[in-house]
Amino acid sequence: MNSYFGTGRLKPLASTAQGVVVGKHDGSRATLYVGSLDDPVVFYHEAAHEALFTTTIDGSILAVLWHAIDRLGITDARLLKDVSATARALMVSSRFAHEVVATYYGIKMVDDKPGALALAKLPRSYRTYFKTASEVIDPWFKSSFLQVRVILALGNFTFRSPFARRFFQDHSSRSPD
């Protein structure tokens, strides 16, 4: 686990079933725990987090910031404080959207019956994440083939905020260091 998620710091995007952590994603890598290695719902849940961290601009910025904090050994205290504050703000504001996409995608990528069984085992918060997406998507798209594409499209749209554009506009006049 990255040190960024150590004691007293941010919690990684962890998924639980019946009170047990079954998978997590820390921005750099997904982890499936023993006991859930053969569970396709957990696999697809973490795969959705992976897709958001690697294929969207906001997810990529957060992953890069976490990587910089934990792996690049930033020694400038002020820079580390600023980068950490930005990463924390991005995580706090995007956790709900991350989990909505991952939970819905994980359930919809499996057949109806195992999906319903998995949904019933999830904590209330994760059932709320699922419901948030299903109430918007399911009335309009009846096949899971389309539903998973819609949630990925919505995820890509949601994680393409003006944040990156503002950042590059603010810094476009500066020459690279």
Ligand SMILES: [Zn+2]
């Ligand atoms: Zn998750």
